[in-house]
Amino acid sequence: MAATPGPVAKTSGGNNAFHNFHNDFAHIADPNERRRLALAEIDKAPFGWYHVRACVVAGVGFFTDSYDIFCVSMLTIMLGIVYYPGKGKLATSSDNAIKLSTSAGTVIGQLGFGMLADIVGRKRMYGLELIVIIFATLAQALTAGSPSTSLVGLIIFWRVVMGVGIGGDYPLSSIITSEFATTKWRGAMMAAVFAMQGIGQLVAALVMMFLTLGFKSSLESAPDTKHCTGDCQVAVDKMWRTLVGFGAVPACIALYYRLTIPETPRYTFDVARDVEQADEDVKAYMTGKREGDTDEIARAQVHASAKSNLQVPKASWSDFCQHYSKWKNLSILIGTAGSWFCLDVAFYGLSLNNGTILKVIGYSSKDANNMYEFLYNTAVGNIIIVLAGAVPGYWVSVATIDTLGRKTIQLGGFIILTILFIVSCCRGW
Secondary structure, three states: OOOOOOOOOOOOOOOOOOOOHHHHOOOOOOHHHHHHHHHHHHHHOOOOHHHHHHHHHHHHHHHHHHHHHHOHHHHHHHHHHHHOOOOOOOOHHHHHHHHHHHHHHHHHHHHHHHHHHHHOOHHHHOOHHHHHHHHHHHHHHOOOOEOOEOHHHHHHHHHHHHHHHHHHHHHHHHHHHHHHOOOOOHHHHHHHHHHHHHHHHHHHHHHHHHHHHHOHHHHOOOOOHHHOOOHHHHHHHHHHHHHHHOOHHHHHHHHHHHHOOOOOHHHHHHHHOOHHHHHHHHHHHHHOOOOOOOOHHHHHHHHHHHHHHOOOOOOOHHHHHHHHOOHHHHHHHHHHHHHHHHHHHHHHHHHOOHHHHHHHOOOOOOOOOOHHHHHHHHHHHHHHHHHHHHHHHHHHHHHHOOOOOHHHHHHHHHHHHHHHHHHHHHHHO
């Protein structure tokens, strides 16, 4: 017969944005009762500033992701102006490679960080992906070519690295938000985190507009993109570096909260089950050490006690396969992942090329008499696109997702998009 479990050690972490629910019930001996009470505390908690702060901390990651991804539509225009004088634009292959490089890294980051979050925990990985983003963003802003090194190649490399961090932020922010969210407002909290993508797009366009205004005198000297030399060329070079580098600012602000969050209760109870190590890590943190030295015998006893007393099966690949071998469960996965895939084909395909589209339809170039007017129109065009569609669409969903429902909003959104794409296609003919 297994020994009666005693109170467990407290886990490290916790700040104004993320409360450590695990520690509130550490004095209760029965692990099943402790688990039930801690999870019920989260699920039934009334909505308050705690939830708002949690959404902001996670949302800053999505803000940064969106800013870094979608500023590329303006970045490639400026790179062509600075480094291809006489032609005024990047080669099509280089333009596409720079725009797609981040997405390639995102796939790697989503799979890698997603798996690691289930293996070593959300807490250990959360913040690491933000460090990758910050480092890659600053490196990208400081990139310069040389006779032996291609600037375009370096930009692509750093955007792939940045994409790995962005890919890691996607699953981690959404998982942590959902696992800390109250049941009643879980949809709104998740939607609010994702809505920060629209704010990120908007701020990227605003930064571009203010940079254009700041370098107005230098930009007005060039009649078009092909003849931007001297002061104009230097100004545009400063502009693209500032535009890219600014993306690291919000990430740096949120880094502290990312690194000091507690482990989510669902992971602590259902996956880790290692309270002895957590206790020693708290002591190590208090003394400035990197890692706690545990008593391996005591640690083994805690694991044995949790294994025999905690009535929650540990997830495994066989459990995963068994769950999704049922069509009812698999259809939900295919439906959600498939609809997201279909949306992103259009969303990224258009948003990554906003600058090019504005030029093709004549909005940014038709009445532009000099470089200043062209870049200013490009920035304003991006602002109009985001304010007219993305921002209101995101926040209307936040306000209605827990009343109208997820399925209703998604179905309505797809119907509207289908109509708009058909109209745009017919208009082109």
